Amino acid sequence: GENVEQHPSTLSVQEGDSAVIKCTYSDSASNYFPWYKQELGKRPQLIIDIRSNVGEKKDQRIAVTLNKTAKHFSLHITETQPEDSAVYFCAATLNTGNQFYFGTGTSLTVIP
Amino acid sequence: DTGVSQDPRHKITKRGQNVTFRCDPISEHNRLYWYRQTLGQGPEFLTYFQNEAQLEKSRLLSDRFSAERPKGSFSTLEIQRTEQGDSAMYLCASSIQANYGYTFGSGTRLTVV
Numbered sequence: 001g002e003n004v005e006q007h008p009s010t011l012s013v014q015e016g017d018s019a020v021i022k023c024t025y026s027d028s029a030s031n032y033f034p035w036y037k038q039e040l041g042k043r044p045q046l047i048i049d050i051r052s053n054v055g056e057k058k059d060q061r062i063a064v065t066l067n068k069t070a071k072h073f074s075l076h077i078t079e080t081q082p083e084d085s086a087v088y089f090c091a092a093t094l095n096t097g098n099q100f101y102f103g104t105g106t107s108l109t110v111i112p
Numbered sequence: 113d114t115g116v117s118q119d120p121r122h123k124i125t126k127r128g129q130n131v132t133f134r135c136d137p138i139s140e141h142n143r144l145y146w147y148r149q150t151l152g153q154g155p156e157f158l159t160y161f162q163n164e165a166q167l168e169k170s171r172l173l174s175d176r177f178s179a180e181r182p183k184g185s186f187s188t189l190e191i192q193r194t195e196q197g198d199s200a201m202y203l204c205a206s207s208i209q210a211n212y213g214y215t216f217g218s219g220t221r222l223t224v225v
Contacts, residue, residue, distance in 0.1 A: 004154075006154075031211065032211040034213045034214075036216075042218070043203070043216040043217060043218045043219060044155065044203070044216045045216070046213035046214070046215075049213050051211070089154045089155070091154075093211060095210075095211065096210060097143075097207075097209075097210025097211040097212075098160050098167060098168045098210070099145070099157040099160060099168060099170075100155075100157065100214070101157070102154030102155050102156070103154055104152070104153055104154050105152070105153070105154050
């Protein structure tokens with residue numbers, strides 16, 4: 001099956017700085033890559049996703065890039081705010097979409 | 113219908129007891145998933161339904177675990193003879209089609225004492 005690795009496990013940034021979280025995947029057949037934000041005690045929420053036919057996608061302060069050749073994808077958050085503090089999970093899925101393979105999460109702390 | 117609902121939110125049970133959790137997905141979503149999440153880890157896939165058919169099960173789903181979705185609407189996950197290692201957050205999610213982001217429920221936190 002697919003194996004998703006995520007780095008770093010923890011990340012602290014000053015408010016206003018950028019944050020980058022990186023994930024790698026093992027199965028070249030994976031074609032959909034969502035990112036989830038999970039605040040303490042709450043459900044994971046989809047924040048952005050990218051498909052394998054696209055190299056980059058942006059939504060306001062959040063962007064995701066995908067390098068299919070290297071089999072890695074990254075989440076970029078610009079102008080970070082304290083409310084961005086949460087655990088972020090990347091995931092990958094094969095074209096059947098029957099299950100997502102999640103990374104182990106990155107705990108992001110934005111320091112005011 | 114404001115999202116995916118799970119019940120109960122918390123469950124404390126003694127080792128060896130059976131527990132059952134319920135998930136009500138978004139009504140127009142025919143795909144329903146169960147995941148388990150332990151502290152500091154990402155969600156791990158347990159099983160997937162398309163309508164009432166259980167199409168995929170993880171090896172994590174031992175014979176003590178069973179899931180149903182009898183009418184293609186709500187789903188139940190039962191754990192028999194619970195063990196302390198079953199303590200985790202059990203998340204349900206639904207989606208309208210393959211390769212679309214899930215909507216997760218708030219989860220059921222199980223503690224086995």
